[in-house]
Structure formats: C-alpha cells, structure tokens
Amino acid sequence: MKRSLADRIEQYLKVLIERSEDKRIEIQRSELAETFCCVPSQVTYVIGTRFTEAEGYFTESRRGGKGYVRISRYYLENGVSAGHKELLAFIDELLQEDALSADESDLLKHLISYAFQDMPPEDRRRLFKQLRNVLVDYVNLD
Amino acid sequence: MKRSLADRIEQYLKVLIERSEDKRIEIQRSELAETFCCVPSQVTYVIGTRFTEAEGYFTESRRGGKGYVRISRYYLENGVSAGHKELLAFIDELLQEDALSADESDLLKHLISYAFQDMPPEDRRRLFKQLRNVLVDYVNLD
C-alpha cells in the first residue's frame, strides 16, 4: 500500500504515542516538518485531520520560542466513540421503517454501546461502517 | 464465449485477492484503468457490480492524493474463523433458554458471520469474547 506523506506522518506520531508511557507526546512542528521534508503546515494538516477529538485525541500547543504541539490520546477514559452516534441513529431509522423489531434494535444498541469500547477509534470506525453494511444486507433479505 | 472487459478486470482482481495474504487488496483506480486501457469509471463499474456484499466482498476507498480502493473478501466459510463456531453455539444456547428470541438470534448470527470477517484473527477472538460477555450482560438485564 502506497501511503501519502500525511499517512506517514500520522503513523509516525501514532507509534510515538503508543510507545509513550502516558499516551502523550510533545513535538516541535518545524522539526517534524524537517524530518519529513515538508512544510510545517503539513504537520498542522495531519494533526487537524487525524488527531481530532472524534478520533480520541486531544491537542494543545504553544507558539514562540520553545514552542510545542502536545497530543494526548484519551479514548479509554470516556465513552467517546467514533461513528457510535451515527450507527445508533441508523438503527433507529431501521426501527422506524419496521425493518427491525424493538427487541432487535435494543439488542443491537446494547451491543454497539458496550461491546466495542476498547478498540482503537480507527478500527471501530471501520467496524461500524461494516456493521452498518451488513445490517442493510440483513434487513433486505426478506 | 467472449469475455467482456468488465469480466477480465473482475478476474484480474479476484486473482490478486486470492493470492494476497489477508484476502485484501488495495488498488489505484486510475492505474488499473491504465493497465486495461479504459476509463477509470469502468473500474468503478466492475467493483460496483462484481464485488458486492452479497458476493462476500467489502470495499472502502479514499479520494485525493494517493487515493485508493480497498477490496476485502470476507470469509463465508465457517471453519476458518477463530471463535466463530463457539459464539454461534453460545447464541444457540441462549435461544434454547429463551434468553433470546429467534429473530434476535438470527440477527446476531448474521452479524457474526458477516460483519467481523476481515479482522485479524486475534482481534476477532478478543472481540468475540467480549461480545459474549456483553451478551451475557444483556440477557441478564431482565
């Protein structure tokens, strides 16, 4: 798989975060840019698109001398989950359309809310998408 | 019988998938189009008509620079997946005990059979274990 510069920077940062003791790192934007031979705003782009709160990350920064960007991963703490709300909404739709019974939707919602909590957000997002597809498949079987 | 261009592209992709380690490939739409001397949307057509979920495939894509189309085949055969059989058996138990309705167990079995098939085996094993635990929770709610 050929990966873009943004992908490589993302990967690099995620490895650093996972290796860190407290799932938190501090980098210098311009230094990282130099490492990857790109403009500094590329780093900002990567952080802005791949380390969002929706994905379970929290970032802070400081400008000026000795500036830094800090990225913390927090997804294990809160129940914040990627795509969770959307999937629940979709199940509600199916319920409205009588494609699922109340019992079935209850069961699904319970599973979705409790069974996938400690997965990395990217994996969960993928899984939820797939779950949705398979659900569509299922309700169309009749 | 003369095979159409669409047929040949389909064949080509399926060979690649079967040869791949994890039954998953990533291609670039425009590159493949060039290989077959056709317009890129032809590739979209092939994927849309021959790699559907009903046929056991799951696709994802990304636009923009270094974009890709990923096609995964999920394993419709039962024997190969870790913990699959056990989880299905467990659901049957719950059904016997009237802890789940027939509709609910059908839904679950369908999800289990189709939604988690392209995960790495260890992840799936872990997920199934957790799924089982959450199910136990659920049926004990009453």
Added chain:
DNA sequence: CCCCTCTTTGACCTTTATTGACTATCTAAT
C-alpha cells in the same frame, strides 16, 4: 427486427493532500 440488459465512455463533482504567503503568539534579551 425489437427490446431488454449489461457494458463502456466521458463530462462534471467531491474529497483529500500539499504548499506557501501571511498572521498571531510566545520567550528572552535589552
């Protein structure tokens, strides 16, 4: 021959990535 379905093509659209000029905010030295 006519009709229906599947295929092929291309014009136009949306999303994602990359870059750089300009701006805002710190720190530290004076």
Added chain:
DNA sequence: ATTAGATAGTCAATAAAGGTCAAAGAGGGG
C-alpha cells in the same frame, strides 16, 4: 516595557485522486 526572533496557526490556491450519472453501444432472446 520594548522589541527581535522563534514558533505555531490560518487560509486559499492548486493538484491528485476517486465518485456519479446519463447517454451511447453491444449482444442476445423472442
């Protein structure tokens, strides 16, 4: 306090993919 230098942020332009859709073409069965 002022100011110079060092960082990081913003934003818009451009490039690089993939998606959509409708129209035209190609075959096959009646």
